[in-house]
Amino acid sequence: MQRRATGLTAAIAALGMAAVLAGCGGPGDSGDVTLKLVAADYGDSKANSSQKYWDKLAKKFEAENPGIKVDVSVYSWTDVDRKVKEMVKAGDAPDLAQIGAYADYAARDKLYRTEDLVSISTQADFMAPLAEAGEVKRVQYGMPFASSTRLLFYNEKIFKDAGLTPPQSWTDLAADAKALKARGVKIPYALPLGKEEAQAETMQWLLSGGGGYTDNVGTYDIDSTQNVKTFTWLKDELVGKGLTGATPPAKLDRAEAFAAFTRGDVGMLNGHPTLMQMAAKKGVKYGMVPMPGVNGHAQSTMGVADWMMAFKQKGHREEIGKFLDFAYSTKNVLDFSREYDLLPVTNSAAEEMTGNKNDKALAEFLDELPTSQLYPVGKTSWAQVSVDVKKYIGKAVDTNGNPASILSQLQTKAATEENAE
Template identity: 30%
Template sequence: MKKFLALLLALVMVVSLGSFGTVAYADDEITLDVIICQYGPNTNEWFLGKGMDGSNFVEKFEAANPGIKLNLDVVSWNDVYTEVDTRIANNNAPDILNIDVFANYANEGLLLPVKDYCPDDLFADFFPSFIDQSIIDDTCWAVPDLASARALFYNVDILNEVGVEVPTTWAELQDVSQAIIDYYDGEIYPWGIDMTTDEGQAAFAYYTWGNGGGFVDANGDWAVNSPENVEAINFAISLVNDGYTNPNPATQTRYDLQDMFAAGKLAMVIAPNQLPTYVADKGGEINMATAGIPANEGKTGSSVGVMDRVMAFKDESAPDQEARNEAIGKFLEFFYRPENYVGWVSMEGFLPAVNSAVEALVEADPSFGAWLDVLGSCQFYPAAKAEWAQVRQGVTTVEQEALIGGDIQAGLDALQAEVAG
């Protein structure tokens, strides 16, 4: 009997190996696979838990849209690229994806054009400058889900104590940094720099845009090795070498810097608009204010905007393409409804991507108005270009090489040759 049971168990194991992974769906029902990135601790609760008035987005959507089911996963930013790429390689791309990059997917013919599924009213509601960032060859491939703007935050008390004004130029930044070092005998870092693998591209943007350079030239072609860029990165590295910054920019992340700022250990840092919320959550009581990112003498500084997107993948195997597109449209329409979207955006302290949410957000938090103005003048990363992933990583590598004495010009020349051909 024992042997029989053991044999049975073995057979069950064998059969189960071949049978998992097959899920049956009712014929008259459409199930959309959705991947949402985890923006913070509340994301999961809002989409899948009890964070939306005691319910969640999936439950509310399915109740409002009978016949459409959501198979929604909230995936951390650390894992989302691995997850999506693996699914694409296995011909199992999600129907709807929330992520930052889109150009690779669009160029490889994996995405549906937005016009195929997005209702016209909703499309007209997006900020046009945001939509422009997702257009390749006159076709829009993704819509923005939210944005954040970055500006210079400074500790008012520290600057007042030292008796200096917030810097607006690079020369002033050096003078103010030296004054802070002298006054506090090096106990407080004047300036925060993050050149880590996740944020090196942001550092590149802060300094090159403030020197009339940038990732691309006026025609939109890659120009990472321009003289302005080389000068800008040299300046950023000189700040580190002169001892004006946190000591380990290659491994100290934006969150390390924000922690230092919240603890009063860092006087100035370029950070997203959520910094006050972050500092408050950490129990910090910092008297802070914002200013424009310092630029080189005679150049204009630019705010840096960061935007994430929602896109839909093609699925040739779907029996009814029209019904699928309609279901994707309904998902977007439900997500961007002011009663849902305002809660989503304000929950993590982000900035909205649609006009219809502005009024309610400004009403709830008047500081949003100022940030929306900043957002209007922001520059964005050239994420619509296919080589963006290489450039993003490439400029970070050049910065990190420069931190240990590498040649900036040679590094940027090699990157330019690689991406521009």
């Protein structure tokens, strides 16, 4: 590193060892270390591309840390995971990757452990549910970088015109949806179980029914009694009664459900913070409440996190650690969260956001985070299980669907994948 080179160079020159100096870096090499970071794009246009955020952050870091450069490449979510996978396969892993999954790389011993990178204070600042989700066999490899939870959005005007109050239980939700249908609302409740993000809507409903993808010890339990009851209720009480619109849930993607909400065609749907900005741009007034459960508010909601990970291949552990400590400072975490309507992943940033009136809307989502449950991302099998859920779960609520049968098939596939780990 450049800031350490002066004394060493003088000693080498005194010994007449210019050849050794040349061998350390080659002609023209300044001795700088360049960290390669590949990151996902959270922006929806060039104006707010994540590239701008990272370039600004890298410039500030480099000014404070002479001798360390940070080269950032940002890709869309459609491409970023594939890009990193290709780089690793080609033997040219980035030093850092901010993407959607880490477990497979950790299982193949490609990643540094978190405790070997960041300071104790940085590691302790990660919010507990997120830090735990970044573990493989109780060792943290995935560092949460962005997070969100889900709330039930409802169209305030439609509800007010119908004289309705936001639902607190499944019974309330079904009754509200029935009333909205009677008033001609196209989609009383939007149930996106299409291939785009069916795993998210599914998990939200499983949790609200007292179940989930896994049991209390982390074993897949997709066809549990609670989960079968949940999807049977969805099939019979919402889909079967025409309360989810004309498009079958299996063919409705999240993006279209969100777009329909911003057109005023949807009464209720589960949404994440991005929907706030989308609705506001279209002039749609909305309210948000916790996800209803069987007999009242669900005991837990779904949390989602994206991950930062550090690859061992190039050996820049010390420099990576310095950059991560900088990136996870309270100010930088807040800047990113506010720019992209995401939740902070550290306790210090969360505390500041909670106390800031300008962050009131995001704070409503933040309130749900302590009791949230995340996808079982610590399992290398989850990537394939998620694909299977997207492919098959919509069939469970079709007219001729059999929830118990579909969930049993998914459980069998998940158990097979897990046993293959």
